[in-house]
Amino acid sequence: MGNDIIYLNGQYLPLSDAKISVMDRGFLFGDGVYEVIPAYAGRLFRLENHLERLDNSLRSIRLVNPHSHEQWRDILSPLLQAGQDQSVYLQVTRGVAPKRDHAFPQTIIPTVFAMVSGINPYADHERGVKAVSMEDSRWKLCDTKAITLLANVLLRQAAVDQGCAEALLFKDGYLTEGAASNAFAVINGVLVTPPKTPAILPGITRDVILEIARNNNIPCSEQAIAKTDLNDASEIWVTSSTREIIPIVELDGGQIGDGKPGPLWQKFYRLFQDYKQSLR
Numbered sequence: 552m553g554n555d556i557i558y559l560n561g562q563y564l565p566l567s568d569a570k571i572s573v574m575d576r577g578f579l580f581g582d583g584v585y586e587v588i589p590a591y592a593g594r595l596f597r598l599e600n601h602l603e604r605l606d607n608s609l610r611s612i613r614l615v616n617p618h619s620h621e622q623w624r625d626i627l628s629p630l631l632q633a634g635q636d637q638s639v640y641l642q643v644t645r646g647v648a649p650k651r652d653h654a655f656p657q658t659i660i661p662t663v664f665a666m667v668s669g670i671n672p673y674a675d676h677e678r679g680v681k682a683v684s685m686e687d688s689r690w691k692l693c694d695t696k697a698i699t700l701l702a703n704v705l706l707r708q709a710a711v712d713q714g715c716a717e718a719l720l721f722k723d724g725y726l727t728e729g730a731a732s733n734a735f736a737v738i739n740g741v742l743v744t745p746p747k748t749p750a751i752l753p754g755i756t757r758d759v760i761l762e763i764a765r766n767n768n769i770p771c772s773e774q775a776i777a778k779t780d781l782n783d784a785s786e787i788w789v790t791s792s793t794r795e796i797i798p799i800v801e802l803d804g805g806q807i808g809d810g811k812p813g814p815l816w817q818k819f820y821r822l823f824q825d826y827k828q829s830l831r
């Protein structure tokens with residue numbers, strides 16, 4: 552199917568024909584969750600991990616998953632184009648309610664939507680990108696992949712307004728993650744990333760990076776990172792399904808390392824590509 556074909560509530564439709572009610576609780580309350588899953592050469596990457604995270608997100612918002620993992624695979628697969636690198640966006644909302652009321656409606660038929668788009672994760676890798684640090688203004692359920700993304704949107708836009716690609720977020724002086732990514736730093740030769748807590752999204756790319764590090768005997772650690780610790784960082788990266796691993800070469804106007812993507816990033820870039828290639 553072409554990129555303009557989407558899935559909505561049991562049907563595959565051209566994007567322009569897809570309609571949902573204005574009474575959908577996703578529209579009125581941001582009452583829903585989502586996933587973004589990369590597909591390399593037409594094959595979904597770590598689908599099980601993404602679907603497990605979807606299960607956790609749905610449990611967190613007290614919504615029953617409308618589909619089994621097998622059904623999800625069957626729904627998403629026809630959207631993919633053979634041999635292409637794409638990303639799948641899927642969203643489940645609490646559905647259409649008869650009236651606007653914060654409390655859940657009695658009858659719930661979730662709205663299920665999925666679409667694909669092309670990915671070009673390495674647009675920025677040669678030079679690296681700039682980031683800016685910001686106070687993490689989000690809520691306490693950041694491990695739920697909720698569609699309610701207004702704080703993330705405002706933080707990311709504030710970064711863009713300052714000529715930066717990403718906002719690095721700090722809570723009580725400690726790094727949480729990026730506005731739409733997880734964060735890593737290389738400090739004293741060790742690859743470090745904040746531990747999984749409700750303050751961060753448990754990124755699937757983050758897990759892959761840690762796996763690659765452990766499989767290659769590269770020192771790594773999941774630990775709290777104070778903002779001041781980043782003064783000693785020789786590299787900082789952000790990771791996500793759509794952008795893979797992006798090196799940050801400038802934070803708050805100050806150069807990181809020698810202002811170019813660092814040697815460990817170069818190594819991980821190759822290891823990550825090799826790993827993807829091995830799945831083709």
Ligand code: PDD
Pocket residue numbers: 587703728729730731732733751752753754755756757790791792793
């Ligand atoms: N976001 N943290 C946040 C807040 C994110 O929004 C994302 C990804 C990640 C990385 O998770 P993963 O490696 O599983 O993609 C971490 C997606 C890509 C998005 O919102 O479009």
